[in-house]
Amino acid sequence: MDIFIKLSQFLLSLSLLIILHELGHFIPAKLFKTRVEKFYLFFDVKYSLLKKKIGETEYGIGWLPLGGYVKISGMIDESMDKEQMALPPQPWEFRSKPAYQRLIIMLGGVTVNFILAFIIYIGMAFAYGDTYIANSDLQDGLMIENQAMQNAGFKTGDRIISVDGQKIAKFDNDISLKIIMAKNVLIERNGTQQTIKMPIDFIDQLSKYEKAPIVEIRMPFAISAISDESPNTNLQPKDIITSLNGQKTKYFDEAKLILDNNKGKTIPATVLRNQKEESINVKVSEEGTLGVNLGGISLESLEKLGYYKVSKQEFSFMESIPVGITRGKEQLLGYGKQLKMIFSPSTGAYKQVGGFKAIFDIFPSSWDWEHFWTITALLSIMLGVMNLLPIPALDGGHVMFLLYEIISGKKPSDKFLENAQMVGFVLLITLLLFANGNDIYKAIIGK
Known part of the structure; x- marks a missing residue:
């Protein structure tokens, strides 16, 4: 059940991001009267799961969940449709449009990704506010x-x-x-x-x-459950151990030091149970444990016990706008720094690059909308930034060549763009294999 919930969140987030990204290309293309032949969620290699043609566009869902695409007429893209490109340009084709229109079409996807992230952060500020210590x-x-x-x-x-x-x-x-x-x-x-x-x-x-x-944050020694093999049957779930061997233990790390120094011994303890302190004896194992599971205490409970003051700030809709924008800007700049570290070999950050499994793993095993939207906003920023990289076959590669055309007044030849597309495609496959290979390697070595 847990893996089903994680998978559902993963696919929902991925589908939302892909569809909106491709809409970012689709809408300006249609506004500029450019023909869009296909609009697909996931890739339809050889066949598609669903498809329906409406007007001049075929809408569908592919079977390979590695992304999505829109096929725009007269554009050198991953389809490598050389037959179409060999024919004379038609007025409805991408290549026939002014450079500025082509630039807007290519920037549409990443623009939507960034706008989506900021909208999510604004919505989260309004819906959830800010809870912190x-x-x-x-x-x-x-x-x-x-x-x-x-x-x-x-x-x-x-x-x-x-x-x-x-x-x-x-x-x-x-x-x-x-x-x-x-x-x-x-x-x-x-x-x-x-x-x-x-x-x-x-x-x-x-x-x-x-x-x-x-x-x-430092937590008290709060017990969530007692293991079946525990010799300390006098302990109960929700107990908080406040002293061991005559020494106060406000935090678990303090208690751990005392347990490590009393392995294999029976020592006195004080527990807070139902808001009252009780004195008991506990047996410490040879490993320095009591045979209990920790946790099960909320921030609200910690506040009632006098550990921390939990602050809750709520925002009106208008107040949420600058809060969300600031949050989005911080995440965008933060991801830019991460990317810089990945491309700096001395940091070793490239070893931690992950693929689809790494993305899958960040989703929780229980459905949590706040967590879901937080991850989706971050992934939207990541998708936008990655697509802006000046690599042929990515939006950033197309933008790079379009800017060259606008500045120089010279359009790269179709042959050059085809070769660049192939180089970019090979590079992307290499990066994809590297990232997902890292996932496999980590799974094998248990890291």
């Missing part, structure tokens, strides 16, 4: 279990003050991404500030250790 409220610092972070010099209890000079005002999902792409991080440790210089290959290092959050 102010960084100033994290007086006891953060939990740092990630080995790559520890190797870089971070420790549990550190407070993140700023990243590359940008002050961190609140703890949210963006802080991890900012740290990953950072050059310098200013922290506060035991009341003293210090700067940690991030390793240039930090992204590569992240892949070498067991996956753990980059940073996370």
Whole structure:
């Protein structure tokens, strides 16, 4: 059931992005009276799942979910329709239109991708508002279990003050991404500030250790379930352990140190149960565990217990517009930085490039609309940026040649464009194989 929910979200998001991207090409093409022969969701190699011709355009769904396309008459594209291109140009063909019209048609797809992302961020600001913990409220610092972070010099209890000079005002999902792409991080440790210089290959290092959050808030020792083999039958789900062996344990990381120092022993403990503290004894295993699962405590519960103050900011529709635009701009600039790191071999970021499985894996196993729209907006930005790369066979390649034509007044020959299209197609296949090959490699080695 979990994989069905993930797959449903993956296909819905992918289909939405493809259809709207292709509409970005289709609509200006029709406005400029350019014939569109096909409009397809997914590729119809050899055959299609569904198709229907309406007017001059065949609409359909292909069987290969690697993208989609519109086939525009008189355009050198992935169809490589040389027979059509050998005939005299017709007034309804792409090649017969003025350069500026062809440029608008080619930029339509990525324009829609960027507009869609900003609309989603505006809608999310209006629908969900902003829930966060102010960084100033994290007086006891953060939990740092990630080995790559520890190797870089971070420790549990550190407070993140700023990243590359940008002050961190609140703890949210963006802080991890900012740290990953950072050059310098200013922290506060035991009341003293210090700067940690991030390793240039930090992204590569992240892949070498067991996956753990980059940073996370420190949590109490809250129990969600008791394992069947646990000797501590006196523990119950929803218990919060507040002391072990006579020492206060406000956070789980503090409790873990005490358990590690008392392996194989029975020690006294205090648990918070139904808002009352109870004293019990617990048996620590030889591995330093109690045979329980952690979690099951919400941010609201943490606030009631006095751990953190959770801030909730709601926006009117008009207020949501600048908030959404700012959010979209940050994500766009952030992805640009990621792309720059991928093309810098010294960072090792290229090793983490993923294909369709990597995209599939970021969707949650339970249906969550907020999470779905967050991922879809980010994917829309990624699709827009990737399509703008000046690679023949991508929109950016066509734009590059059109700009050359507009500036120089000379149109590249059809033969040159055909050869460039082939080179671009080979390059794209290579990148596709590399990205999906990375997915397969990671699956084999378990990373």
